[in-house]
Amino acid sequence: MDLKLALIGTPIQHSLSPWIHQQFLEKAGMNGEYQLFEILPEESFEDRVMELKGMGVDGFNVTVPYKQKIFPFLDEVDKNAVKAGAVNTVVRRNGKWIGYNTDGTGFLRSLKTYYPSVNPSMQILLIGGGGATRGIYYAMAAAGYENIDIANRTTKKAEEIAELSEGAVHTTVLDLDNAQEQLKKYDVIIQTTSVGMKPYTDHSIMPLDGLKQGAIVSDIVYQPLKTAFLLQADELGADTHLGHTMLLYQAQHAFEIWTGKNVDVEEMDNKLMKILEG
Template sequence: MQLHMGVFGHPVSHSMSPCMHKAAYAHLNIKATYEAFEIAPNDLELAVKSIRTEQLTGVNITLPHKVAVIDYLDEISEEAKAIAAVNTVVHRDGRLVGYNTDGQGFLDSLIQESDESIQNKKVLLVGAGGAARSVAVSLARYGVEELAITNRTLGKAAEIAKICEPFQSINVYPRGLAQAGLTGFDIIINTTSIGMHPDMDRMPFSLETLKRGAVVCDLIYTPLKTRWLQEAEKKGAKTINGLGMFVNQGALAFELWTGQSAPRDIMRKAVVEELMKERGD
């Protein structure tokens, strides 16, 4: 039996998901297709219905549909409910079930790339958008010594803290206070888009008081090393970009659809090669 998957987004032509998933299917000799579907917001309901009518195994959901898609699903996972966003839909026995693998994808990456346990670490999130919400929920469910968030608009940060209350309390800090106390954090995570084109020369947060040996993460993976990560390295920090999160969230979706372990190394290699191709390397 052939499996059929894809990604719904707008725009979606830039997505690395097709090359990543196709590489995984080829490596495991799975008969499957994976396509990028350009879905305008007004067409989302019809597109979700087509998962059933076209007998798709499932789809990834990317911007701007991660919240709106929930209205058209039969069920969503506990984590997706807490995050209030879905990035993966599984067509199971005629029912459409939504999951969010973004936060877990980041958590897996952080655990894999850190040199020691993160449960005794103090963690600061920078930003309070959808990505911050997914990462905060996953970290809160996992448990760390301290979880804090800072954002220009404190109200948005407070909303995320409230969402995480059932799992772990989150401290909300104004930007100035967070920067002044940066030396007290072991892991700092940028969840904003600052550092991507056209903001490649900007940094989301000053690293002046960063302590040596801290772990600095950026959810961005284009470029692979943002200016923020470059500055962190100069201060003796270990840096982690967003490539691991992207690969792991895709791998978790792959496993939900196929029931097989995802070949993460193969998927990562495919994305890196595609990025290099785009850069002309």
């Protein structure tokens, strides 16, 4: 039986998800299709979602701006997605639509693949206060990371994210100036905002002066592959972790949810880099 998969969101015409999941289908020896199902802001979201249900898809991804809006249309939501406050993957199982979030787990898989020395005792700094920050924070907390600080321009959203830990993680909420002053204490620094994304490639969320020797600096932005933030880190001698790898590993987890099959993504890294570089 052919697998029917889709992506909902807007704009999605330039999404790399169809290419990634076609690679996965081939690796898994499965037949299927992954189509774009754009829902425009002026359209009825409910009507379009019901149309998608009527198409008999086996599963679909959800991207901006619908990661929260999809909740009322699901029969069940995985506890990790509830904690993360967003759904990016839906599977049809036994006639029910079940929502998951693979962003945080995908990021952590990616980080651990490229830097196996990363471990729960390290001092982590997350920069941001949005959905990506939330998903990564909860995934790391659930994996046993003990010290995860959050820095954001305004601390209110960061404080709301810190509440997800339920006391299991030590978290200090900082503004960007205070975080910059304390950079030398962090082993891993993760930039989770859209700052530095094309076309604003000269923008960086904060200076990295005072970085700890041997620190790992990560940016989830993947257009461009090397953001101004990561170029700073390079100049200071840090190890860097590129955002496109999170894209691969969150998709890998989604494919597992849909099919039960684990596909190897490591050799796809260079192919994806070449596509992103044009």
